[in-house]
Amino acid sequence: MSDSHPRGQAALLGPAEVRSLAAEFDIRPTKQLGQNFVHDGNTVRKIVAVSGVTRDDVVLEVGPGLGSLTLALLDVVEKVVAVEIDPKLAARLPTTVAERAPELSGRLDVVLEDAMKVLPSQVPAEPTALVANLPYNVAVPVLLHLFAEFPSLRTALVMVQAEVADRLAARPGSKIYGVPSVKANFFGEVRRAGAVGRQVFWPEPKIESGLVRIDRFEVPPWPIDAEHRRRVFAVVDAAFAQRRKTLRAALAGWAGSPSEAERRLVAAGIDPTARGEVLDAAAFVRLASVQPPSVSG
Template structure:
């Protein structure tokens, strides 16, 4: 992994956890009868140095409650427990959810009571499902659902202040893209609705088992301390509907692309002008603040 943010300060590890290597990962998978599935987007990290660097880039420490999604065999979980005082692991695979506490107890017995496992789909998790309120999300997200899971958790868990997630490199680029970029789109805008987004490093394929066909990237999101707009579900739904409409036909001007959303091309133009947006521009030129202005113009005026 080559960290983009060289000023990340590693947290001071307890050094109590025996981290997993390639042999241990394969042995545990065989013992548990686990065959990584493409359907669940499972690729297990087996490099101890990589998980330590992920934890360091996350910037978490003693006071953090970390939410981990898809802990798998426990590679990242063990590294997190070495640094933070509680990890809440959400695992959809019932076999892995059942076995994770056993792995932690065997490899870090002094830290075992700091782990909570929630056996459910992360896309259905709400704050009420969790035994404590997480302050940070640190996870190797399943590639096939990474963006929906990330946005869902920021929407449902207001206590999350930061996120450091590993996703497919292409997805990392999209999430962190700036307006005007060729890869700037729906994920870019929606992630920035919640906070500041930036790339935080790259991860090679060789640290995973099985080896994926794509490279991976790290993305960090810091939730706005003082949100520049309302954060209620109704407001978010209104803004996201405008974002979806603008990028559904991204080659079209906003006047044309938003005609269905607004009711007509003329109404789309009226709202764009009222939001101080040139109707002939395209969605890829607008930042999150512009989409918020546009979406909340409504039908008045």
């Protein structure tokens, strides 16, 4: 059999198949795990298309669930590494793929792990792209954890709650611009990449969903090591903890005093009377890089 193959080989899951699989293994979607299973083939094909992944990609998929998106990805990419926290779902996924796309089953690896804790050492192949329907209650921390721990990830296309998608892609000056916006932009370019209707899920959620794409900087404009990231994120957290206050006041605790906060802001070329919502990621990086005053003697 040729190594190349047309799209559409995998038999995707429809509403009946999703319910049947869930019933077979007594899988009940839980709010705790943020489980809503996609049952619409057009939707998962759209997600794969918008992600831009190709035959050369190794995709990290978080929360594959019953395998709707997994099957669509396997049609297109070199390998899918699916990270699943639910033992029942993790155990069933290879069988589902073998039944519905036997010629593609060799491209799947399943890792039973919490996506908030998974590390490169646990993953059998180095992922180049993240494509996932993220559990909505932990979407942002999972996204940031994966970009921090997997430097090989060049892109991400994730489905999240529409409000979260808006916040991630928000620009400085927007009322919804905040901590998720800055931290996501620390890693790369972030943009809204579409909307997903409620009717394509089972059970149907009460909230709208949206797609967000992140393209990691090819050449990082600032250091991305863990220590530098920790310093930058600490400033971001402090600036938005009291977002109605000026930066001079909001960063007083972080800097040690309002006057020291003002000194560092001025040194970074930032107006001390401004608020955090007007600063882009680059400004926060500059601010975090300002050294505290030297202590003599």
